[in-house]
Amino acid sequence: MSIRIFIPIDSGALSVGAEDVAQAIAAEAATRGLDIEVVRNGSRGLYWLEPLVEVDTHAGRLAFGPVAPEDVPALFDAGFHEGGMHRLGHGLTEHIPFLAGQERLTFRRVGITDPLSLADYEAHGGFEGLLKAVGLDGAAIVKEVTDSGLRGRGGAAFPTGIKWNTVLHAAGPDKYVVCNADEGDSGTFSDRMLMEGDPYCLIEGMTIAGLAVGARHGYIYLRSEYPHAFHTLQQAIARAREAGWLGSDVAGSGRSFELEVRLGAGAYVCGEETAMLESLEGKRGIVRFKPPLPAIQGLFGKPTVINNVMSLAAVPLILARGAAFYRDYGMGRSHGTLPFQLAGNLRHPGLVEKAFGITLRELLLDYGGGSASGRPIRAVQVGGPLGAYVPESQFDVPLDYEAYAAMGAMIGHGGLVAFDDTADMARLARYAMEFCATESCGKCTPCRIGSTRGVEVIDRIIADENRDANLALLDSLCDTMLNGSLCALGGMAPYPVKSALTHFPQDFGIAPVTAE
Amino acid sequence: MPGTSVSPANLAAIQAVVERHRGQAGALLPILHAIQDDLGWVPPEAIPVIAAALNQSRAEIHGVVSFYHHFRTSPPGRHVVQVCRAESCQAKGGVALEEHAKRSLGIDWHQTTPDGAVSLEPVYCLGNCACSPAIRVGDEILGRVSCARFDRVIEGLREEVPA
Structure with a gap:
């Protein structure tokens, strides 16, 4: 029997040489006359170990990494393909603490299966949710999702079931399901990992959404920065259609659902749902006024469900295992799990799926292993470029939508970017305004003009020109942007700025306020 | 050309x-x-x-x-190299990499080297934040890009014979 060796085809693993490693292993095995089968899986999300090579043994999969092509002969010499020891070995993959402590629901297959194999997908619980949904009417599917407590994972945390219910009851024969895969926040990569590592999960979730609300057409709006995900999704859709999971007769239900991937074109603001709809319609990605809500008048003016990749990918399991199963994870009104993404200056960056309620300290230290540089972690930006900089004093606040909102921060898409004590917070605050200026759609004045003025005011504060007056001006400008912008881009860009000012005033040349 | x-x-x-x-x-x-x-x-x-x-x-x-930033209204060099400017890459030396890229190529953002080999573009996140800093060359994403690795990549691109 041949030996199965897993080498990821995830773009993160490829970015650090997984393709060369795969070729080296195949060549070395051929030279030695060994019968091996190489499976190209998704990433396990232990990125500091990528390229992570796994060998299937009777005891489970053994992990070796990070493997470079020049390590390959020595690995074979050590008999790694027969469970032999080598300095790059980490024992059973599932027992690596980073992975062992996780609660992987949405990511339960990612890194384990061959992403494009329908047989693998079905062998690991795939399509169970869809087959359950096929036997239910729309209202019953919506009720299951509502009862699960699932909230939008894109950042706004709106209850998914309530959104679906609005579309279900909206009039008209033409409705759409749109997946927002414009994962533009720095520090986030969970959507990419899932689309590359388990694309059928997203396809299944979207199809269930289509059955639930009565939509026959779905679009995945994917950012153009994800070429690998684009190719994987296109192949997966073609295979799913061929196998009857998509098309005119979904799973023998007699109902139809078609799915298409559309590429964005490098505009961050198109992650805002109404700008995304404009872009899908072939226009400039300009934010729309709300109301009307997209659930009533969305894509091409029709009722439209818009959900993030992570929200839709959670749905198959909710249908398969029931609302209560999912709801039991988490705390307060934040139910289920969130795939947190550990990025920036960390020793062990990667993906950690955990129930809500975990703290930043646990994520950064227990999972992330502290900073990569070995210096103290000074600040963590949570929730992307519009998220607040959280100082060490707030690392013990549980990650829960409400608890974060209460301290003027947001969990967003679950991205964490850690900075060590060499970070210049004034420069990062300036960057937040600069980014907003670059990416503003230009429709509303607070965002379009405010962001440019913000860069200028911060420059003057840093240069100590009339500092007190400029600080007052910056405060007023942030207030205008927060309350007067049309969407979250201008409306939240002040978060990183204000949090940097509040927690790290010395970086702006201001003496810290000491407690009385 | x-x-x-x-x-x-x-x-x-x-x-x-x-x-x-x-x-x-x-x-x-x-x-x-x-x-x-x-x-x-x-x-x-x-x-x-x-x-x-x-x-x-x-x-x-x-x-x-x-x-849209992605669409070009002037012809690019033989290779388009995007360097990520977003926060995660900044936390891992991305700013130094940006400076190195501009200095070693002798061009600014949105420009092409005089030999027509490389066009340099900024990009805001490639979704490779666990392997920062990241760059993109054509449809290939590269991670943990030190200045030395950047130079090797560019050298390779320059050596490629134009089709």
Whole structure:
């Protein structure tokens, strides 16, 4: 029997040489006359170990990494393909603490299966949710999702079931399901990992959404920065259609659902749902006024469900295992799990799926292993470029939508970017305004003009020109942007700025306020 | 090296792309992507062809082309290299990499080296934040890019014989 060796085809693993490693292993095995089968899986999300090579043994999969092509002969010499020891070995993959402590629901297959194999997908619980949904009417599917407590994972945390219910009851024969895969926040990569590592999960979730609300057409709006995900999704859709999971007769239900991937074109603001709809319609990605809500008048003016990749990918399991199963994870009104993404200056960056309620300290230290540089972690930006900089004093606040909102921060898409004590917070605050200026759609004045003025005011504060007056001006400008912008881009860009000012005033040349 | 106008063959390619996609709902972005994939940029000659096919004004088409960072209105070098400027890369030495890229290539953002080998573009996140800092070369993403690795990549690109 041949030996199965897993080498990821995830773009993160490829970015650090997984393709060369795969070729080296195949060549070395051929030279030695060994019968091996190489499976190209998704990433396990232990990125500091990528390229992570796994060998299937009777005891489970053994992990070796990070493997470079020049390590390959020595690995074979050590008999790694027969469970032999080598300095790059980490024992059973599932027992690596980073992975062992996780609660992987949405990511339960990612890194384990061959992403494009329908047989693998079905062998690991795939399509169970869809087959359950096929036997239910729309209202019953919506009720299951509502009862699960699932909230939008894109950042706004709106209850998914309530959104679906609005579309279900909206009039008209033409409705759409749109997946927002414009994962533009720095520090986030969970959507990419899932689309590359388990694309059928997203396809299944979207199809269930289509059955639930009565939509026959779905679009995945994917950012153009994800070429690998684009190719994987296109192949997966073609295979799913061929196998009857998509098309005119979904799973023998007699109902139809078609799915298409559309590429964005490098505009961050198109992650805002109404700008995304404009872009899908072939226009400039300009934010729309709300109301009307997209659930009533969305894509091409029709009722439209818009959900993030992570929200839709959670749905198959909710249908398969029931609302209560999912709801039991988490705390307060934040139910289920969130795939947190550990990025920036960390020793062990990667993906950690955990129930809500975990703290930043646990994520950064227990999972992330502290900073990569070995210096103290000074600040963590949570929730992307519009998220607040959280100082060490707030690392013990549980990650829960409400608890974060209460301290003027947001969990967003679950991205964490850690900075060590060499970070210049004034420069990062300036960057937040600069980014907003670059990416503003230009429709509303607070965002379009405010962001440019913000860069200028911060420059003057840093240069100590009339500092007190400029600080007052910056405060007023942030207030205008927060309350007067049309969407979250201008409306939240002040978060990183204000949090940097509040927690790290010395970086702006201001003496810290000491407690009385 | 293409100039500012397109050859008859390229114009025919543009027309073929437009014909292929015009029936699609929201066809404009797919059309622009297909043109740029074929030619490396969106030449001004494409605008009236698209406008006529989609029954829109040239201004509307131009407005869309100019809105999106991805679409180029001038021909790129043989290779487009994007360097990530976003926060996660900044936390891992990305700012130094940006400076190194500009200095070693002798160009600024949106410019092409005099030998026509490399066009340098900023990008805001490649979704490779667990392997920061990251760059993109064509459709390939590269992670943990030190200044030395950047130089090796560029050297390799320069050695590639133009097709």
